[in-house]
Amino acid sequence: MKPEMPTKAEKTAGAGNAVKILRIVLGAAGAALIGYGLLGLPTQLGPPQLLGLLVWMAVAVLLHDGVIVPVSTVAGGGLTRLGSGLRPASAAVLRGALMTGVVVTVIAGILLKAQSVARNTSALEGDYAAHLLWFWVVLAGLAAVLAYGIERTGPGRGEREQKTRP
Amino acid sequence: MEKLTNALAARFASPTRSTRLTVVLGRWLGLSFTICFLTGLFSHGLQEPPSWMFFPTSPVWIYQLTQGIHVTTGIAAIPLLLAKLWSVYPELLKWPPVKSVAHGLERASIALFIASSLLQLTTGLINTYKWYPWPFPFRQTHYWLAWVIWGSLLLHIAVKLPLIIEHWRTRSGTAAGASAPVTDDGGAPQEPGRWSRRAFLAAVGVTTGAVVLTTAGQSFSWLDPFNLFAPRKMGTGPQAVPVNRTAADAKVADLAGAKDWTLTVSYQDTNRSLSLAELLALPQYEHELPIACVEGWSQTAIWRGVRIRDLVAFVGAPPSSSLRVTSLEPEGAYRTMDMPATYAQDERTLVALELNGQTLDLDHGYPARIIAPGRPGVLQTKWLNTVEVL
Numbered sequence: 358m359k360p361e362m363p364t365k366a367e368k369t370a371g372a373g374n375a376v377k378i379l380r381i382v383l384g385a386a387g388a389a390l391i392g393y394g395l396l397g398l399p400t401q402l403g404p405p406q407l408l409g410l411l412v413w414m415a416v417a418v419l420l421h422d423g424v425i426v427p428v429s430t431v432a433g434g435g436l437t438r439l440g441s442g443l444r445p446a447s448a449a450v451l452r453g454a455l456m457t458g459v460v461v462t463v464i465a466g467i468l469l470k471a472q473s474v475a476r477n478t479s480a481l482e483g484d485y486a487a488h489l490l491w492f493w494v495v496l497a498g499l500a501a502v503l504a505y506g507i508e509r510t511g512p513g514r515g516e517r518e519q520k521t522r523p
Numbered sequence: 524m525e526k527l528t529n530a531l532a533a534r535f536a537s538p539t540r541s542t543r544l545t546v547v548l549g550r551w552l553g554l555s556f557t558i559c560f561l562t563g564l565f566s567h568g569l570q571e572p573p574s575w576m577f578f579p580t581s582p583v584w585i586y587q588l589t590q591g592i593h594v595t596t597g598i599a600a601i602p603l604l605l606a607k608l609w610s611v612y613p614e615l616l617k618w619p620p621v622k623s624v625a626h627g628l629e630r631a632s633i634a635l636f637i638a639s640s641l642l643q644l645t646t647g648l649i650n651t652y653k654w655y656p657w658p659f660p661f662r663q664t665h666y667w668l669a670w671v672i673w674g675s676l677l678l679h680i681a682v683k684l685p686l687i688i689e690h691w692r693t694r695s696g697t698a699a700g701a702s703a704p705v706t707d708d709g710g711a712p713q714e715p716g717r718w719s720r721r722a723f724l725a726a727v728g729v730t731t732g733a734v735v736l737t738t739a740g741q742s743f744s745w746l747d748p749f750n751l752f753a754p755r756k757m758g759t760g761p762q763a764v765p766v767n768r769t770a771a772d773a774k775v776a777d778l779a780g781a782k783d784w785t786l787t788v789s790y791q792d793t794n795r796s797l798s799l800a801e802l803l804a805l806p807q808y809e810h811e812l813p814i815a816c817v818e819g820w821s822q823t824a825i826w827r828g829v830r831i832r833d834l835v836a837f838v839g840a841p842p843s844s845s846l847r848v849t850s851l852e853p854e855g856a857y858r859t860m861d862m863p864a865t866y867a868q869d870e871r872t873l874v875a876l877e878l879n880g881q882t883l884d885l886d887h888g889y890p891a892r893i894i895a896p897g898r899p900g901v902l903q904t905k906w907l908n909t910v911e912v913l
């Protein structure tokens with residue numbers, strides 16, 4: 358006897374059920390792990406430490422949502438105006454270089470601050486300020502060469518970029 | 524209020540944002556968090572082993588690898604997290620903030636997810652600098668928050684799964700959740716000066732690559748030439764090996780330098796005290812082993828000394844014994860270290876007396892220290908005082 362093939366609607370319903378089950382399993386497992394972590398914290402942290410943790414978490418969110426994103430949005434607006442006269446690819450190179458430079462600078466900035474207060478003499482021995490300066494020199498040089506090359510030889514303004522997978 | 528949030532949302536609007544962008548960034552970030560969680564659990568299990576814990580001693584660089592990956596992936600997650608949060612920032616400005624009980628719970632879980640992720644990556648990075656400006660213990664907080672974060676990740680995937688599936692692959696047409704038309708050409712925006720989704724993703728990839736390239740040299744020797752911003756550099760420190768806790772920090776200089784120093788090895792009623800000369804008179808073995816710290820840095824070196832299993836036999840204890848090792852340090856969380864039998868039996872586990880062909884430097888644990896394959900650096904006890912066979 359020839360087996361009956363499932364119809365498209367049956368296949369869709371089956372996939373829908375699988376997704377539903379997966380969501381329930383993931384959701385339940387996630388909630389359980391969150392509960393495990395939250396219940397574990399007070400077993401090793403006292404009330405003042407938990408309060409300190411909450412304050413640090415709140416400050417982290419406020420710094421991110423209230424400072425980092427607004428500042429990057431303002432910077433992005435400036436770059437949009439600056440890049441509007443450039444080809445899309447070279448404008449993207451400048452934006453990307455600035456993104457890389459700023460993130461590396463933030464990380465190096467924390468490193469420099471740690472170096473200024475460090476008690477351990479066996480760590481943080483590099484000349485990080487000089488390294489940061491060299492990093493920016495190389496980054497700016499690479500970005501300038503790339504943007505110049507694109508402006509000279511790349512596709513025209515307003516033309517679509519080449520297809521590439523993310 | 525709604526007008527205000529709408530005005531703010533318009534101010535922060537960007538055609539680069541789309542659900543597809545968020546899904547791609549979410550995949551990268553989810554993978555990073557999962558790698559950090561699993562390698563972190565392995566490290567935690569080695570330091571505070573549950574009864575079922577396994578202790579791999581081969582390859583000898585296993586902990587060097589897993590902890591190097593843990594710290595490097597954590598650093599890589601910083602730009603990924605910033606980009607992911609940027610991609611969903613307008614969600615913060617939606618009004619009303621809570622539409623139902625279920626929606627309120629989802630927003631609360633996301634707030635917890637974001638706050639703990641930001642804190643975890645920031646404090647994790649600063650911890651590698653040996654700087655602790657916060658009012659809570661790092662290790663315990665890092666451990667419990669890891670469960671909260673990975674649980675939040677699973678819950679977030681459960682809530683967003685239909686959107687994730689819908690946008691897993693690039694589609695033609697307008698993407699749901701996009702603030703501008705998104706096409707299959709890489710989400711190229713219409714406005715001049717803006718960048719496409721793929722250009723943004725490429726920039727995030729380059730940024731992530733840059734932070735990895737300039738820091739991972741502390742963990743992986745082949746990246747050492749590019750190590751610009753890591754707190755440790757391979758080949759530095761006394762005897763070309765970095766030091767985490769110096770003899771001065773541990774306040775052991777006088778005790779460790781005493782001429783009458785002995786190492787006491789005990790098993791039940793048997794106690795044997797060995798001077799440095801007596802230890803040197805025992806058969807010496809040499810092994811190339813990495814010392815790998817929980818903060819991610821590592822350094823492979825040549826260690827020479829007495830096999831710990833020979834000392835176990837010396838006091839007539841069975842070879843499958845576990846040990847309790849005590850340092851001369853007067854205080855500190857790692858003054859006493861328990862060594863499971865797996866390490867005590869391994870022929871490469873040494874009471875090291877020499878490092879890279881020279882007598883151990885005081886900061887490396889003179890007159891004698893433990894070096895075992897595949898263990899966290901904090902358990903490679905320095906300035907030995909006693910070895911008790913349990």
